[in-house]
Amino acid sequence: MPDTAPASPLRTALAQAAAEIDTALELLLPPAEGPEAPLLAAMRYAAIGGGKRLRGFLVLEGARQFGVSRQAALRVAAAIEMLHAYSLVHDDLPAMDDDDLRRGKPTLHRAFDEATAIIAGDALQAQAFAVLADEDTHADPAVRVELVRCLARAAGARGMCGGQMLDMLAEAATEPLDEAHVGRLQLLKTGRLIEFSAEAGAVLGKAPAPQRHALAAYGRDIGAAFQIADDLLDATASADETGKRTGKDAAAGKATLLGILGLERARMQAERLVEQAVGHLDSFGDRAALLRGLATYTIERKS
């Protein structure tokens, strides 16, 4: 069912950011000619078009707080979206979640093949770091290397990959996970990258530590809220609405906070997280209005 809500400033800004991020990705992942064309085509299929670009939007809005150039912010946004896209490609593989549908189209290994999906995911991860390290991203090498350091941590064994592994183990486990364990799993699997997305603009803008930490804390909270909202959507929405297969958490016996807390308490927890996220922005002025609005949007969205 198409979303027919009237355009709000947030929706307009999200749509514009998504379009700008796609343009940046087009430039950073140009099509190749000759024998190298198929890999680039697969990387572009996975990374360009579709997606809410929540992470990229956080980078752009975070960067705007500190007057960072749009071009620099867009490069970092695109790098993080490449990393996110690679994680979706690998998560969708037959040996992992075995999904056929992503962002409203066939998953990469269905549209191409499994080997291509593995390699294209690997190459997208490398390309994300290449973009951050390139001097076009920021004149100061200390800024570039700090971005690399943070992204590598958010992506690695104590970030996204660590969470993905906990998720695989949870599915195989005989005993259900408790709330603390599920919280940890989700913090690693999606939270760390969303946290860094919110923080990256402060790194680019060489912001004072308290402001950088405030944005990171905001990112952690909306990341957790976003995850609960995702679980709620998976349980209650259709694939037409979300562009990916739904109802799969229950089918896979996946441990979610929703499953542990129940619908009502999960919704309350998401609302509490949103309030807390907005609280972290107290020291920011009107410029943070869209970030405040985004916090609420994460739990009200339909896809």
Place this chain on the structure above:
Amino acid sequence: MPDTAPASPLRTALAQAAAEIDTALELLLPPAEGPEAPLLAAMRYAAIGGGKRLRGFLVLEGARQFGVSRQAALRVAAAIEMLHAYSLVHDDLPAMDDDDLRRGKPTLHRAFDEATAIIAGDALQAQAFAVLADEDTHADPAVRVELVRCLARAAGARGMCGGQMLDMLAEAATEPLDEAHVGRLQLLKTGRLIEFSAEAGAVLGKAPAPQRHALAAYGRDIGAAFQIADDLLDATASADETGKRTGKDAAAGKATLLGILGLERARMQAERLVEQAVGHLDSFGDRAALLRGLATYTIERKS
């Protein structure tokens, strides 16, 4: 058949470097406790122990030309070996080369499972960049970010992943590849990372451009020689000798220079590359003796 040749200074140096690199990897990939233990165990299984550590040795010897601290060089050597280990893990997957044996033990997806192998490979790539970006690697952020930039290029769509994709496409192709195409495939698949391994010490040592370029050119040549030697070993040695399945190129109908040139011309080309590699070291003094010896060793090794 065990190699019973007497110890040479090069063999001693290779063995010592391999041991030091393993120690560095132990520190950079410490075992985890609790639910995060399995992922770290898989990463350690893939990265620690075994392997010739050719790439790491090139980093250490390159760095020694410029008086770089051993600790810094070992971190970069370990990072490159992590990246190499991840590429082997993913290449061995059922959807790729479907191999059971690597470095004399079961491949990661056989010892653990396929999902773990995909995730552990992904996490090793992230960890390689995390190590390079960490300030323990070099005090100067410009050096660290240059290392990241070079590794990301060597690993990405126009490096290792690009070569891996060409390799997969070559297997599926109906027409045999020509010499230029195979050369390009191998330059990307293994050459770029070996080139950067040879060059990394010059980056760490902030060496003048001509010396950095000479080491890179040396790396390109021994990388190409190494690949021909690998093909020769695959065609003529046993799995007992190499610690991995052999004869698989012919079985898979893989395009190799050996297949195109024939045994004799392939050997001659490898020798020519070794001479050329040594020529690039003309401006280096006695300190480069081991690098000269390594060039010859690449085509005389038994595994």
